[in-house]
Amino acid sequence: MNNILLPTDFSDNSWNAITYALNFYENAACNFYLLHVNELSDIVVNDSSYDTSQETIQEVYSKPTKKKLVALLKKISEKIPHNNNHKLYTISDNNFFIESIREQVQEKKIDVIVMGTKGASGLKKYITGSNTGDVITKVKCTTLVVPENAKYNKIEEVAFPTDYSINYNLQTLLPLSKILDANSSNLRILHISNVDEKLNVSQQQNKELLADYFNNSKYSFHNLTNKKVENAIQCFIESRNIGLIAMVAKNLNYFQQILFHNKVENISYHTDIPFLVLHEI
Template identity: 50%
Template sequence: MLDLLVNVIVRMKNILLPTDFSQNSWNAIAYALQFLEHTACNFYLLHVVNDADTTDVSSYFSELCTQISTSFLKQQHHHFFSIVRHCSFVESVRDEVADKKIDMIIMGAKGVSNTQAHVVGHYAENVITKVKCKLLIIPENATYKVFDEVAFPTDFTLATDIQTLAPIDTILNDKTTSLRILHINKVTNELNQHQQANKALLEDFLDGREYSFHFLSNTHVETAVENFTERKDINLIIMAAKNLNYFKQILFHSNVDHISYHRKIPFLILHE
């Protein structure tokens, strides 16, 4: 399993790694280097400076590069570039995605300034909703392992095009990986005609792959996701960015006292 989320093509992959030099951002960088160990990559380490901050970040970048070189074996096909921007975080990320032709953003769920009890921090939330690029969010306690059980929560209300779903197909190229499509409804599990049509499209796309549908009823979506991920030992959650209804309930809420999936399971966000 050399590549899981990124297709193998001739050109090198361009990966954006936003960092605030916190432990959470380091965990995301370490995860990315293990995940893409065998993939030729340009890694762009991006730090966004507040206009009021006069700190010289060159020493921080130097320490980060030293940490990378001492923690991982040197890969000839990995190249690192440091970038400092002096504008808003979202604008910086969006500009770098366009300028560097970024294939994927990999970042921590929270940074040093995101200590509030939310599933994802403010910066990650803004990237999800405002930057159209594949995004892999790494929680604070996530450690890399080969994906064997992958969850795909959906309400079947929106059709997703084949190109958007391509990373799922890449993941399932590994015969040991299973996709668990999860539908959670607060009232009933019955699908209307429109939802059934979208479910059929998904079935056609996954033909020949290892997958299963799971229909649950629960008034609290985050609780249902928690129970499901624990029971199935899920190690990656995939979501379509345009499905904002599920996003708000699974990622953009603050009721995290009784759930743990946000601390250990990466989220892959797919954009059209």
């Protein structure tokens, strides 16, 4: 049984992430937890009686949120075919956002967090300082980031950009392996460098580790030379049928270049292709 956390702010982007998740896990037995957090910082600012009246919090924040969550469940039942493999639960929490996410991950034994993001002007603008950005950088849980234009299609190919600079913890790669198996997907391990140069001994060992780990999956290695990682990934995606980009948060160099660069000209993968962010546990 998979435990999936779906934080929602009731926006179109979060709805898109919810529908993507339900389709993504269509053939898997899952508990889905729809979570809305009334952030304490907002409550303190907006309600001067916060420290003396929990009743006010219930009336002003909790009850309306619970009604919205019930309405969201109804919308799901109307828009998405019923799936006997899926159970949906709602959670309303008055807390700081990241603390709430961490608590739910621990209490519900969450396997994957699925969150939406708006990326029309680049993920940097909408992720840096946002709830989604905080989750993928501060919560050690596999996170599937669903951009605003992403629509679910069977995952034929998964791109895995790497510079082979880190020795991957095999447990970290397990969520990716499960996705490959569930979808019979092809893994495209992509190495991008500034110049055409050979791998050093450590990089070669890390490459061989990946080959050994994914030995039972369909995988291939690819090399591109480009000064800008994001441009190389865009070219690679345009030349293939990539449905998902996977990366390890520990690999900060690649992670930041792929998600947090400033210029986004001709970069469409930010708005179209979901990202799977893997964490070492």
